Amino acid sequence: MTILGIETSCDETGIAIVKRSSPDSYTILSNIVASSLAFHAKTGGIIPEVASREQLKCILPTLEKSLNEAFNISLSNRITPPIDAIAVTYGPGLIGPLLIGVETAKTLSLLWNVPIIPVNHMHGHLLVNIIGNNDITLPAIGLVVSGGHTDLTIIKNHNTINVLGGKRDDAAGEAFDKIGRILSLPYPAGPTISQLAEKGDKNAFKLPRPMINSGNLDFSFSGLKTAVLNLVKKNGWDFSHKKNDQTLFDLCASVQSAIVDVIVSKTIQACTSHSINTVVMGGGVTANKHLRNSLSDNIEKIGGKLFYPSPFLCTDNGTMIAAAGFFTKTTDWDKINANPQLYY
Ligand code: KG4
Numbered sequence: 379m380t381i382l383g384i385e386t387s388c389d390e391t392g393i394a395i396v397k398r399s400s401p402d403s404y405t406i407l408s409n410i411v412a413s414s415l416a417f418h419a420k421t422g423g424i425i426p427e428v429a430s431r432e433q434l435k436c437i438l439p440t441l442e443k444s445l446n447e448a449f450n451i452s453l454s455n456r457i458t459p460p461i462d463a464i465a466v467t468y469g470p471g472l473i474g475p476l477l478i479g480v481e482t483a484k485t486l487s488l489l490w491n492v493p494i495i496p497v498n499h500m501h502g503h504l505l506v507n508i509i510g511n512n513d514i515t516l517p518a519i520g521l522v523v524s525g526g527h528t529d530l531t532i533i534k535n536h537n538t539i540n541v542l543g544g545k546r547d548d549a550a551g552e553a554f555d556k557i558g559r560i561l562s563l564p565y566p567a568g569p570t571i572s573q574l575a576e577k578g579d580k581n582a583f584k585l586p587r588p589m590i591n592s593g594n595l596d597f598s599f600s601g602l603k604t605a606v607l608n609l610v611k612k613n614g615w616d617f618s619h620k621k622n623d624q625t626l627f628d629l630c631a632s633v634q635s636a637i638v639d640v641i642v643s644k645t646i647q648a649c650t651s652h653s654i655n656t657v658v659m660g661g662g663v664t665a666n667k668h669l670r671n672s673l674s675d676n677i678e679k680i681g682g683k684l685f686y687p688s689p690f691l692c693t694d695n696g697t698m699i700a701a702a703g704f705f706t707k708t709t710d711w712d713k714i715n716a717n718p719q720l721y722y
Pocket residue numbers: 388523524525526527550551552554555566567568569572661662663664665666667692693694
């Protein structure tokens with residue numbers, strides 16, 4: 379079975395073609411991602427209208443490249459590609475970008491006479507781990523850490539994922555990005571903070587680990603952002619022209635460590651309270667090396683195993699939607715609608 383996956387929930391236009399040869403053998407035939415991140419870097423955050431316009435501009439060229447790479451065919455050849463279904467993100471996300479993906483999927487479904495698979499973006503971030511891993515045992519604890527989400531879940535089976543806890547205010551990626559703004563770092567700041575942190579001392583500043591002992595599996599990172607803001611103001615620091623500065627390196631290391639400590643602690647709490655020691659994670663922040671290493675060490679200590687995607691599959695892409703598509707029911711083109719508020 380071969381699935382074409384379409385992802386347009388936010389600022390990435392991702393179209394991938396994935397083939398399943400056996401229940402645990404998947405091949406990515408193409409994975410093309412166009413991103414409007416450069417536009418959002420100028421404004422320091424995502425403006426939905428700008429994201430929608432870029433999606434519209436990128437969707438057909440991305441489809442064209444994806445078909446070309448997988449099958450060496452072009453849309454203008456009017457050849458029906460050898461795919462069995464079209465999986466598309468129908469939520470959660472921004473309504474404008476979502477609609478562009480969903481309407482494209484409906485059009486292609488009618489044009490090529492193949493069914494549509496409506497995919498929940500959050501499921502995609504977790505199920506992408508099936509690519510390259512055939513030893514994931516379920517139930518597993520699912521952890522999604524992205525710009526918009528910090529969620530702990532139980533993956534009972536490939537299409538039943540129950541929420542255990544989530545963000546109360548800023549998500550982890552959002553915290554990295556907002557703290558980056560305080561430190562005059564470019565948007566999105568997560569990758570830069572993690573890079574600068576390598577030269578810093580994580581114990582240089584004593585920052586709060588919000589809700590670490592709250593007794594539940596919810597997250598809140600806005601207090602950490604306020605603590606950094608107060609520290610920067612109190613000391614009169616301005617890093618807008620100082621990128622090679624030990625104080626900045628130490629701050630980045632301390633911030634990263636605070637965020638990672640909370641995520642690791644809550645994930646281990648989720649494992650022990652549900653007697654599960656397999657953890658599957660996904661989302662942009664899971665590209666963070668300190669998070670991967672620290673979580674992996676702590677899970678090994680309880681005899682478990684951590685699964686995470688290759689860095690190019692952590693951020694939004696079409697492969698994750700195709701991957702989830704293999705486990706989701708097909709539907710008719712007129713039964714699917716974009717749902718920005720969808721959760722799990
Ligand atoms: O999953 P994603 O691409 O988009 C959303 O669905 O939100 O995640 C983007 C987020 C941004 O907040 C970005 O700063 C963060 O992931 N991020 C990182 C790293 N790479 C991306 N955060 C920390 N360390 C990284 N290496």
